[in-house]
Amino acid sequence: DGGITQSPKYLFRKEGQNVTLSCEQNLNHDAMYWYRQDPGQGLRLIYYSQIVNDFQKGDIAEGYSVSREKKESFPLTVTSAQKNPTAFYLCASSLQGEGKPQHFGDGTRLSIL
Amino acid sequence: AQKITQTQPGMFVQEKEAVTLDCTYDTSDPSYGLFWYKQPSSGEMIFLIYQGSYDQQNATEGRYSLNFQKARKSANLVISASQLGDSAMYFCAMREPVNAGNMLTFGGGTRLMVKP
Numbered sequence: 591d592g593g594i595t596q597s598p599k600y601l602f603r604k605e606g607q608n609v610t611l612s613c614e615q616n617l618n619h620d621a622m623y624w625y626r627q628d629p630g631q632g633l634r635l636i637y638y639s640q641i642v643n644d645f646q647k648g649d650i651a652e653g654y655s656v657s658r659e660k661k662e663s664f665p666l667t668v669t670s671a672q673k674n675p676t677a678f679y680l681c682a683s684s685l686q687g688e689g690k691p692q693h694f695g696d697g698t699r700l701s702i703l
Numbered sequence: 704a705q706k707i708t709q710t711q712p713g714m715f716v717q718e719k720e721a722v723t724l725d726c727t728y729d730t731s732d733p734s735y736g737l738f739w740y741k742q743p744s745s746g747e748m749i750f751l752i753y754q755g756s757y758d759q760q761n762a763t764e765g766r767y768s769l770n771f772q773k774a775r776k777s778a779n780l781v782i783s784a785s786q787l788g789d790s791a792m793y794f795c796a797m798r799e800p801v802n803a804g805n806m807l808t809f810g811g812g813t814r815l816m817v818k819p
Binding site for chain 1: 707734736738740745746747748749750753755794796798805806807808809810811812
């Protein structure tokens, strides 16, 4: 079945450590996105990519980095510069064009040890 | 300023009854799109329904329909014949063409609880 796979489901970070969240899709979508969700709140955009080897900052990119070397993959690194990384992270992908919905993975819950 | 506002943090509905979840938005662009997503307690986001700003008719998808009032800038989600499985968070989101890449801006969500 086509879909978006995020791993791991749960992740723990020590102080000063970088961690990488994986996002893979086999929907042949050009665009991919990373969102952060804090408890009881909506989603906020971290980074997005419309095409391989290109990506743009979203509203809350500070302390995060991404790469898009393959169409299927859009990993997110939470760096030590992100002082409050505890949150639920959601990856999404979509076709380009009006009315095309974003399809989401199951998310990764990141906590600080 | 909030671009997407969902004023109902939480709502109860009796099983088999209809419920309306409110969403108001703010944009100066004539071309935009509105999406509704459902987020169960497990966390995944499930796409429910889409309404384009130029669509002449309100969108419908099974038990979901959109009450789109363009002049009032509202796009309320109506769920008919509520089921226990409808208990979840519901998010309204807007796509504006000024944002490249089909980006969405999300509201704060409404938690719907269906009573048996």
